[in-house]
Amino acid sequence: MEMPKEGRAIDDVIADLADKRTGDARWQDGRTFGMVYDGGPSVHEVAERAAVMYLHENALNVMAFPSLRSIQSEVVDWTAGLLHGPDTAAGFLTSGGTESIQCAVLAARERGRAERGIRSGEIVVAESAHAAFHKSAHMYDMPIHAAPVSDDWTADVDAMADLVNENTVLVVGSAPQYPQGVVDDIPAIAALAATVDANCHVDACMGGFVLPFVEMLGREVPVWDFRVDGVHSMSADIHKLGYAPKGVSVVLHRTKELRKYQTFLFDQWLGGFYGSPNLQGTRSGLPMACAWAVMQHLGVDGYVELTRTVLDNADRMRAGIAEIDGVRVLGDGQYHLVAMASDPDAAVPVDVFALGDALAKRGWHHDRQGPPDTLHSTVSNTNTGQIDHYLTDLAECVAEVGGSTTDDRSTSYSTVD
Numbered sequence: 428m429e430m431p432k433e434g435r436a437i438d439d440v441i442a443d444l445a446d447k448r449t450g451d452a453r454w455q456d457g458r459t460f461g462m463v464y465d466g467g468p469s470v471h472e473v474a475e476r477a478a479v480m481y482l483h484e485n486a487l488n489v490m491a492f493p494s495l496r497s498i499q500s501e502v503v504d505w506t507a508g509l510l511h512g513p514d515t516a517a518g519f520l521t522s523g524g525t526e527s528i529q530c531a532v533l534a535a536r537e538r539g540r541a542e543r544g545i546r547s548g549e550i551v552v553a554e555s556a557h558a559a560f561h562k563s564a565h566m567y568d569m570p571i572h573a574a575p576v577s578d579d580w581t582a583d584v585d586a587m588a589d590l591v592n593e594n595t596v597l598v599v600g601s602a603p604q605y606p607q608g609v610v611d612d613i614p615a616i617a618a619l620a621a622t623v624d625a626n627c628h629v630d631a632c633m634g635g636f637v638l639p640f641v642e643m644l645g646r647e648v649p650v651w652d653f654r655v656d657g658v659h660s661m662s663a664d665i666h667k668l669g670y671a672p673k674g675v676s677v678v679l680h681r682t683k684e685l686r687k688y689q690t691f692l693f694d695q696w697l698g699g700f701y702g703s704p705n706l707q708g709t710r711s712g713l714p715m716a717c718a719w720a721v722m723q724h725l726g727v728d729g730y731v732e733l734t735r736t737v738l739d740n741a742d743r744m745r746a747g748i749a750e751i752d753g754v755r756v757l758g759d760g761q762y763h764l765v766a767m768a769s770d771p772d773a774a775v776p777v778d779v780f781a782l783g784d785a786l787a788k789r790g791w792h793h794d795r796q797g798p799p800d801t802l803h804s805t806v807s808n809t810n811t812g813q814i815d816h817y818l819t820d821l822a823e824c825v826a827e828v829g830g831s832t833t834d835d836r837s838t839s840y841s842t843v844d
């Protein structure tokens with residue numbers, strides 16, 4: 428495969444791109460439970476107009492683009508407000524949840540070094556914590572210890588306590604964790620971190636733009652954010668249920684002093700003084716501007732209304748699954764994540780991966796995860812109007828699959844190619 432020697436006409440290029448997309452997930456049909464979070468037509472419009480304005484701008488140097496400096500600080504401040512950060516809270520925009528987590532892990536390692544003299548800082552998580560913590564540990568060559576979860580799928584904090592030692596620099600809780608959508612006991616995790624003066628990070632990549640609005644709707648949420656005293660840092664993804672296009676997340680620290688541990692400053696380069704807030708160098712202004720525009724356009728009221736719809740979608744999905752013999756929902760997640768597994772007590776327990784294949788033939792896309800084997804749904808506004816169709820198809824697919832199984836046991840959160 429070679430790049431064309433002669434350039435091609437714009438229309439031809441775009442037509443070929445359109446052709447390439449024919450096999451892609453058709454999220455516009457509302458049958459994709461994850462990956463694309465659709466805020467509706469006016470959210471598309473405001474994001475697309477902002478994207479065109481900021482397609483070429485570079486946030487590497489906010490001195491050259493002061494608008495991006497203020498976009499970043501405003502979005503960070505609004506997010507800190509939603510997450511009940513104190514007035515001292517400070518953060519940065521990043522390219523996504525993984526980068527926000529990488530920044531928080533680095534900050535914990537550096538604080539451990541500077542303030543506690545720890546040469547090889549260790550991380551303690553639950554097995555439900557996102558793989559990005561393991562990726563960070565791998566990249567930074569830090570030991571990481573994962574404790575099992577309790578029967579309700581929340582982090583087993585006693586088991587985590589057994590893994591904490593004098594080298595622990597970071598203890599992690601999730602609000603909610605991705606696999607089953609339950610919120611960990613954040614006060615207990617923060618208290619555990621405090622026993623050795625480690626950082627406590629709350630991963631609200633999934634919940635950061637949902638739980639604040641769930642609370643505003645009057646539904647109870649276990650206390651999960653900066654209202655818990657011992658929480659040092661948090662991550663919240665605007666490109667999930669914040670409904671901005673991909674490439675934007677927020678990492679927050681309780682104070683500027685804590686934030687400084689994630690930044691990199693270097694003055695020994697022939698290129699001059701180099702300062703970097705996160706893991707990127709050259710940095711697109713596009714997702715930052717889109718996040719700003721979407722948040723301004725929706726406002727708190729817009730997010731509350733979207734969240735009402737999302738909860739209604741997810742509640743109906745949970746209730747519908749409960750009525751189908753053969754499958755069940757794992758855990759007591761009350762929000763937007765639904766984990767569907769085989770019901771061992773059913774007359775005919777279903778192989779949910781065979782079920783996933785049958786659903787995929789009808790256009791429904793879930794992530795497959797495990798252990799245990801599960802079809803995972805991130806329910807969002809993308810699925811509005813589709814849940815009843817889904818439940819009808821689900822019942823038919825369960826009957827169709829019966830006791831048959833598939834040999835394909837792969838789980839597919841992502842692919843490496």
Ligand SMILES: *Cc1c(COP(=O)(O)O)cnc(C)c1O
Binds near residue numbers: 559632633
């Ligand atoms: C999505 C997610 C992440 C990682 O975020 P990316 O944007 O995919 O990099 C981390 N933690 C949780 C709980 C998530 O749901």
